[in-house]
Amino acid sequence: MNPTPDDEHWKRTSRLMLTMMGLWFFFGYVIHAFVVPLNAIKIFGFPLGFYMAAQGSLIVFVAMLFWFAKAQDRIDRDAGFAEDE
Amino acid sequence: MTTQVQSSGGDFTSNLGRIYGIYTGGFAAFVILIAILEKVGVPNQILGYMFVGFTILVYAFIGIVSRTVQVSEYYVAGRKVPAFYNGMATGADWMSGASFVGMAGSLFLLGYDGLAFVLGWTGGYVLVAVLVAPFLRKFGAYTVPDFLAARYGGNTARMLGVMVLLACSFTYVVAQIFATGLIAQRFLGMDFVVAVYVGLFGILVCSMLGGMRAVTWTQVAQYIVLIVAYLIPVIILSAQKYGLPLPQLTYGAAIAEITALEQGFVAKGLATEAVMTAKSHVQPFTSYSPANYFALILCLMVGTASLPHVLMRYFTTPSVRDARMSVAWSLLFIFLLYFTAPAYAAFSKLEVYSTLIGRNIADMPAWVFTYGKLGLVTICGKAADSVATITAACSALAGHTGVLRLQDFGINTDVVVLSTPEIAGLPYVIAGLVAAGGLAAALSTADGLLLAIANALSHDIYYKVIDPKAPAARRLVISRILLVLVALAAAWTASKRPADILAMVSWAFSLAAAGLFPALVLGIWDKRTNRAGAIAGIIAGFGVTLFYLVVTRYFPGFGVSYAGMSSLLNPVTNAPLVDLAKAMAAPNAMEGWVAGTHPLASKVGWFNINNISSAIFGLPIGFAVMFIVSRMTTAPSKELQDFVDSCRRPRGGTLMEEKTA
Numbered sequence: 245m246n247p248t249p250d251d252e253h254w255k256r257t258s259r260l261m262l263t264m265m266g267l268w269f270f271f272g273y274v275i276h277a278f279v280v281p282l283n284a285i286k287i288f289g290f291p292l293g294f295y296m297a298a299q300g301s302l303i304v305f306v307a308m309l310f311w312f313a314k315a316q317d318r319i320d321r322d323a324g325f326a327e328d329e
Numbered sequence: 330m331t332t333q334v335q336s337s338g339g340d341f342t343s344n345l346g347r348i349y350g351i352y353t354g355g356f357a358a359f360v361i362l363i364a365i366l367e368k369v370g371v372p373n374q375i376l377g378y379m380f381v382g383f384t385i386l387v388y389a390f391i392g393i394v395s396r397t398v399q400v401s402e403y404y405v406a407g408r409k410v411p412a413f414y415n416g417m418a419t420g421a422d423w424m425s426g427a428s429f430v431g432m433a434g435s436l437f438l439l440g441y442d443g444l445a446f447v448l449g450w451t452g453g454y455v456l457v458a459v460l461v462a463p464f465l466r467k468f469g470a471y472t473v474p475d476f477l478a479a480r481y482g483g484n485t486a487r488m489l490g491v492m493v494l495l496a497c498s499f500t501y502v503v504a505q506i507f508a509t510g511l512i513a514q515r516f517l518g519m520d521f522v523v524a525v526y527v528g529l530f531g532i533l534v535c536s537m538l539g540g541m542r543a544v545t546w547t548q549v550a551q552y553i554v555l556i557v558a559y560l561i562p563v564i565i566l567s568a569q570k571y572g573l574p575l576p577q578l579t580y581g582a583a584i585a586e587i588t589a590l591e592q593g594f595v596a597k598g599l600a601t602e603a604v605m606t607a608k609s610h611v612q613p614f615t616s617y618s619p620a621n622y623f624a625l626i627l628c629l630m631v632g633t634a635s636l637p638h639v640l641m642r643y644f645t646t647p648s649v650r651d652a653r654m655s656v657a658w659s660l661l662f663i664f665l666l667y668f669t670a671p672a673y674a675a676f677s678k679l680e681v682y683s684t685l686i687g688r689n690i691a692d693m694p695a696w697v698f699t700y701g702k703l704g705l706v707t708i709c710g711k712a713a714d715s716v717a718t719i720t721a722a723c724s725a726l727a728g729h730t731g732v733l734r735l736q737d738f739g740i741n742t743d744v745v746v747l748s749t750p751e752i753a754g755l756p757y758v759i760a761g762l763v764a765a766g767g768l769a770a771a772l773s774t775a776d777g778l779l780l781a782i783a784n785a786l787s788h789d790i791y792y793k794v795i796d797p798k799a800p801a802a803r804r805l806v807i808s809r810i811l812l813v814l815v816a817l818a819a820a821w822t823a824s825k826r827p828a829d830i831l832a833m834v835s836w837a838f839s840l841a842a843a844g845l846f847p848a849l850v851l852g853i854w855d856k857r858t859n860r861a862g863a864i865a866g867i868i869a870g871f872g873v874t875l876f877y878l879v880v881t882r883y884f885p886g887f888g889v890s891y892a893g894m895s896s897l898l899n900p901v902t903n904a905p906l907v908d909l910a911k912a913m914a915a916p917n918a919m920e921g922w923v924a925g926t927h928p929l930a931s932k933v934g935w936f937n938i939n940n941i942s943s944a945i946f947g948l949p950i951g952f953a954v955m956f957i958v959s960r961m962t963t964a965p966s967k968e969l970q971d972f973v974d975s976c977r978r979p980r981g982g983t984l985m986e987e988k989t990a
Contacts, residue, residue: 289581309657
């Protein structure tokens, strides 16, 4: 198989993976480290720090996965590695 | 026969929307029918039996209709499950009886710190989608150990995979059957042991005849029941209280009220300052120290991405693309329950705080005694079975004024969801619905787990190791026999009511994380990882985790004497939980296999880390050993490196070809 699109495919796949892991780390951990200062902010009665752990991060995770499925599929198609429909 | 099965499978797949639409409508009609029967005066006990009987019959019907004699149908549902439906099936597979019944209760008791479970059990799917599942789907595994065997060559890696799988799945399935028994006992008044075997029957009819195919379509049906059952009561509650049927939005107001009440309790002397700091609903890190909180989130997330019964659901999609979409759908369906659980917790806490605390002991509402009789609600340290008991218990406390204080009230985590319909004064039909939902959650998870265990035994051990020439028909017979045997063993264990089993479920995540995650991730993302590295890494990571769990829980004295463990600390005051010098001087300090009540059990450890997060040690060690040993030994062959390459590219069919004869 032609090595050039192959390398490019994996490079882009890895970059997408790192982006996803960065977002995952931020919304899974970093933001919750600031729960105490965030709790001073209130939205709909929720302290923001509490809200992020109870809903905010979860919504981000769901949205991330739908976006990821699309983005990775685009990478596969560009490299010619996507499956036939 | 074969073609007939296939063509009916095809019709079925193209009509899924209609079939499940009719099913959902039928279920709604059934609930309305029960509501009418209740109005007419049919006794609750009969309504309860109708609820449970009807739903189990439907699952059994789906199981029987989806029976199969084909190997690929049995193991991976013929790889024909659309992403959307596989998402629903994964949701049911994933959300256990404990998630359904106990999650809101844990959030009630732990407040903010309980959100570690909500975060861990959803964020893990990011790892599933990005790092693991699509690549395993491309490989075309039937089981998780299949992948380890192919990637690392030889049966040592396979057997290690099977070992980790059994260690994390068996306790988990026992807990599901236990939950089934508990629900049937509480709602139907059945004897617990009888209820366990009834639950076993419900599980077996789904999984035995049709394997993965039957389990998939049953789980979709079970998801619909469980999500409806979870949402309805809390939606009604929200509408009653705030006039808006969106509990996920309105519970912000409930939280504000809870916080105001909490401050009021201290002012009125209904709670001491110290109790309130430890029990405040939104205050973080009162039950877990920050390090424990984040360690727990990590272990639950990584564990999610390693549990074989979850990963194997993504082997059933038609393509790699569908596998990725399917993880996204799974998370959406799981999210629906998990972002509602904190609302449940807040509403029921508000109810307890505003109606119970500060009321006269002699004047408790009826539901307190209903659950008190089962030992699930305690007042002044005694099970609240009658007014006389609690009055006596409270007047025995020095300085008690006869008014219920916050620290007098104790509630089991299971009560929150089960009692909500009653506390809110809803008709019995809603309580029956909740019972059917809890049952659906427990049965669907048990199905997935049993299949994962039986497949590992029949496919990985019997077919791949003992008798590679076995014909397909015999393999399926063996698989079914093993399924029944494992199920019986699990039901027997559950009927003995092992005290530790529920705590051990949370261990499954750490064991799976440390045992499987490094080998799966490096197997895909690092071509240089080889057999020696993988084997050493699995043994080291899993070994350290198991050691930490077993020593801290069962041999704490040895941990202190020989492994440098010290007392865990109270997250609020930072004081040690036990006085080590005193406890170690006691005659029982060096006993082994100690009970949970032992003064040191689960109260010692390294770096103040609870044993529920023990993969925090095993995971980095597993990764490091795997990486270093791989670099010190010869690189994998060219064929293996090509194999990794083809796992990374979706195009070109599965790599593991199945002989069907």
